[in-house]
Amino acid sequence: VRQEDTVARQGGDEFILLLPEIAHPEDALRVANKILDAFQHPFVISGHELYVTVSIGIAIFPTDGNDHGALIQNADVALYQAKEQGRNAYRLYTPAMNAHALERLDMEAHLRRAIEREEFRLVYQPRVHVLTGEITSVEALIRWEHPERGTIPPGQFIPLAEETGLIAPIGEWVLHATHARLRAWHEAGLPPLRVAVNVSGRQLSTGSLIPVLHAIVRDCPGAASLLELEITESVAMTNVEETLAVLRDLHAMGFWIAIDDFGTSYSSLNYLKQFPIHALKVDQSFVREIPGDPNSEAIAATIIGMAHSLQLHVIAEGVETAEQLDFLACHECDEVQGYYYSRPLPPDDFVRTFFVDGAFTTNVPVG
Ligand code: C2E
Ligand code: CA
Numbered sequence: 001v002r003q004e005d006t007v008a009r010q011g012g013d014e015f016i017l018l019l020p021e022i023a024h025p026e027d028a029l030r031v032a033n034k035i036l037d038a039f040q041h042p043f044v045i046s047g048h049e050l051y052v053t054v055s056i057g058i059a060i061f062p063t064d065g066n067d068h069g070a071l072i073q074n075a076d077v078a079l080y081q082a083k084e085q086g087r088n089a090y091r092l093y094t095p096a097m098n099a100h101a102l103e104r105l106d107m108e109a110h111l112r113r114a115i116e117r118e119e120f121r122l123v124y125q126p127r128v129h130v131l132t133g134e135i136t137s138v139e140a141l142i143r144w145e146h147p148e149r150g151t152i153p154p155g156q157f158i159p160l161a162e163e164t165g166l167i168a169p170i171g172e173w174v175l176h177a178t179h180a181r182l183r184a185w186h187e188a189g190l191p192p193l194r195v196a197v198n199v200s201g202r203q204l205s206t207g208s209l210i211p212v213l214h215a216i217v218r219d220c221p222g223a224a225s226l227l228e229l230e231i232t233e234s235v236a237m238t239n240v241e242e243t244l245a246v247l248r249d250l251h252a253m254g255f256w257i258a259i260d261d262f263g264t265s266y267s268s269l270n271y272l273k274q275f276p277i278h279a280l281k282v283d284q285s286f287v288r289e290i291p292g293d294p295n296s297e298a299i300a301a302t303i304i305g306m307a308h309s310l311q312l313h314v315i316a317e318g319v320e321t322a323e324q325l326d327f328l329a330c331h332e333c334d335e336v337q338g339y340y341y342s343r344p345l346p347p348d349d350f351v352r353t354f355f356v357d358g359a360f361t362t363n364v365p366v367g
């Protein structure tokens with residue numbers, strides 16, 4: 001930058017560049033491009049080449065703000081957009097972005113109150129044993145009944161919950177609600193059925209998970225063997241040493257653990273074999289393309305084979321058609337989950353549909 005410009009560290013990994021003497025907005029873009037170019041080159045530290053990505057948000061005086069507060073705030077909105085667009089990019093502030101930012105704030109405020117207002121519920125999707133058609137376990141999936149917008153799927157609020165830290169109380173609610181469901185089914189005289197819940201990366205890394213699970217097990221020692229935790233491959237493989245320690249604790253407490261969305265990230269097989277897990281879930285992106293796409297077929301078959309050689313169980317998700325099921329059965333996939341058998345259902349519907357002659361079953365063995 002030039003003599004008259006200012007570079008300041010705002011905090012953390014955020015910096016402010018103040019360019020007081022620009023003639024056109026394009027000049028700001030030129031500077032942004034120069035910075036992006038500079039970061040194309042690695043930093044060499046102790047012989048390792050390290051790359052850093054940058055995201056830049058630009059606000060221009062006076063159109064985007066009349067004082068430093070408004071300029072910084074709007075640059076921040078544009079920065080957020082640049083990050084959302086995939087990083088290593090810059091974005092100029094536009095008023096439309098503010099509408100988007102306001103909507104996020106509104107959603108965040110609602111999300112904060114959603115737990116007290118009991119706006120969450122869980123729906124249940126069976127995992128089906130391929131050979132017998134029996135239901136081995138069930139996955140609990142969260143839904144948000146928003147008072148104005150109706151049912152909101154997790155994809156639309158879990159990322160925000162993770163960003164804002166609200167995932168901790170929401171995750172805790174999910175575990176308690178699951179435990180309450182297990183108890184209700186037990187009291188209704190139903191046979192024990194393991195319930196799998198999704199655990200987010202932040203629950204693992206902030207340590208908010210273990211105390212909640214301890215409380216559940218203290219209250220009800222049998223609960224651990226009926227609770228399964230699904231952790232995505234990408235979460236499991238970030239901070240692997242830490243993950244390994246947490247998974248060992250969970251395993252020691254008696255919980256079942258599965259690796260979710262397998263095949264979408266990069267697994268260290270060396271760690272995978274050390275993880276005390278019982279199953280891998282083949283990601284639905286591969287299942288969607290079988291049979292037909294040779295790459296997806298090969299990947300699905302390879303995951304199944306690899307899991308079996310590691311003595312792990314394999315569950316394929318997103319199974320929608322008989323052809324997918326046939327392919328998976330031929331390749332000795334153990335269990336399947338998907339719309340072919342059932343959409344995720346409210347608990348009463350689930351029991352009404354699948355509790356038949358004293359057992360949870362689809363009554364549809366594939367053979
Ligand atoms: P996931 O764990 O991979 O869950 C599978 C998703 O695929 C679910 O979407 C499920 O409804 C959907 N699905 C099941 N069968 C089929 C099928 O045959 N075809 C298609 N196209 N989709 C199918 P959902 O319920 O919208 O959940 C999306 C994601 O949100 C989940 O992906 C999970 O990562 C996350 N999530 C859900 N509940 C929770 C929760 O309680 N806590 C956390 N942290 N994350 C959750
Ligand atoms: Ca899952």
Ligand code: CA
Pocket residue numbers: 260261281283284317
């Ligand atoms: Ca999944």
